[in-house]
Amino acid sequence: MTTTTSPTTGSSSGGRNYPGYGRPLWQRLLIRRETAIIALLVVVIVVASAAVPHFGAPITYNFLLLDTAPILLIALPMTLVIITGEIDLSVASAMGLSSSIIGLLTQAHWPFPAAAAIALLVGLIGGAVNGLLVTRVGLPSLAVTIGTLALYRGLAQGLLGTTAVTSFPAFWTDLATSTLPGTLIPSVTVLIVVLALIFGALLHFTPFGRGIYAIGLSPDAAAFSGVKIQRTKFILFMLAGFVSALAGIFYTLRFGSARGDNATGLELSVVAAVLLGGVSIFGGRGALPGVLAGALLIGVLASALRLAGITSDVINVITGTLLVLSVILTSFLAWLQRMRLSAGRRRRETGGSASS
């Protein structure tokens, strides 16, 4: 048995370094971690509402959601991509590209829906290029998407140069910042909720979604159990490109301005939100509720600090520290658990070799 399986497991692509940990342990930790991030979010909201003047006001949440919407949107496909053990760093550049294209076509007097459709199509193609390079050519996604990060951003800036297009139909720009009738909840929330439900269902309740986890945990085992690895990854990269283009359209309309450098650097916030939400960078572990809480946590902290009069740049320190702490904590808990297990084993063996 072991002799037949060892060569196949040995030939895995090599993205994952720590496959040997007990799985139930990780799953238990994960549940704690998801709960922890959601609990942290609630605590922060409660504390901020009590301590920061005006934080409890509905208008705060309006701006908070508008500001966080692109991160929330892109975090959805990004979660799925990272769970397969891949990564997509080109998302913010795809946003910029979609923004540029919308601007260019609007300038050429295209009707807005047609321009938006082209932008979405370009996003889809951009994602497909990533997907092809990763699945067909067999390149590591980290390198590929660093390349397309530069490429798509370069195309975005090349197409528009330094001009900014601002002549969008008022109907669409108003829609982007509009609220649901009778409330202060921005309309884009509907889009986020619908997409979150779709992605949540896709990830957690379909065979396709189970396949995503299987790929992340062990590509070889997934392949042997009939998961179409290449096709799954290809589809996920296309989804990431598509949603990025969608977020790019929203971003353009929200600020009423199409520029080649729109949303520069946003990819890092998205990845940070996803990892903060408990998704393992090695793939195979994570869930959408945690990710949404992670993205919101970053948004709430930024908003609360801004209202408290602290410069909004502090948020960088907090995002970074939270990210580092969250992975170290997971690692520390795993280590603690291992110590306890090995201590128990040593007791049973009553003075056996403790060197291992």
Next chain:
Amino acid sequence: MNSLKRVTRARETGILLAFLLVVVVTTVKNSSFVFSQDGFRDLLVTPMLVLLIAVGEAMVIITRNVDLSVGSVIGLTAYTAGTLFKYTDIPWPLVALIAVAGGAALGAVNGLLISIAKVPSLVITLGTLYAFRGINVLWTGSNRINSSDIPNDFQGIGTAQLLFIPVITVIAAVVLVVAAWYLRNIRGGREFYAIGSDPDAANLYGLKVGRRVLLAFIVSGALAGLAGVLYVARYGTVDSQAGSGFELQAVGAAVIGGVAIFGGVGSVWGAAIGAMLLLTINRALPVLGIQDFWQQAVVGALIIGAIVLDRILALRQARRLTVMEDSEA
């Protein structure tokens, strides 16, 4: 394989040819690109900051890790150096030492978190990218160090020359040669490759994996610190955003130069030439009549072209090896 063949077959040769091609074509178009005082100096000086961090980045990537925090380390050390110049009378060599040591300390923070807590470097250095930059912004605010705050003799380094070669280039070249020699000829350097090829096997073999990875991050941080000091010398002004975005250029340069992102393959020479190519293309495009808005696109196309090429070469070599095995059997 004799040495000539080894040189022509080397991955670095291809990228060097590409670099020379860019220089030659651009010079033909406009001779002042190389044959003028400023053109020659820019050619040699502009890529040096990225070259330095690309060398450190290559060492980190060879151990199958990645350091995304180098841009933020440059920012912090550059501002530290600038502040010391502005408010104290510490002689500049000492300031430079402090900045390099500071960079090494920040690198050690990364390295310790990664090797002790055994967490992925991508996540940790993404975190410290934010954290270091945030600390920098908190500290700097909207202040900036201006060139009038910086002693003249230090600022002279930015423009000084040794014979015909700018001093900054000499410094970078020394670093490059030492790093290349260490990785190629010294036991510890070879262990970098062993760890990157297969961390588990390296561990079983008895290599001190954690210690080597820590060293790689300290070197990367120290080189970013050095780049930070040189940033002050070269540009004269430092604000809170100094060095931001450099991390992607460093990774891009290493990848273009043939350093495989999953470790174990590549050389600091490749990364250095990659950095030269990357930044020289940026300067060549406007001369060639291409609007500089397209720079990023060219850079992206280069990175993708380079990794696709690497993949094709690797596949071809694998096929040749199987053919050889078959004929031996």
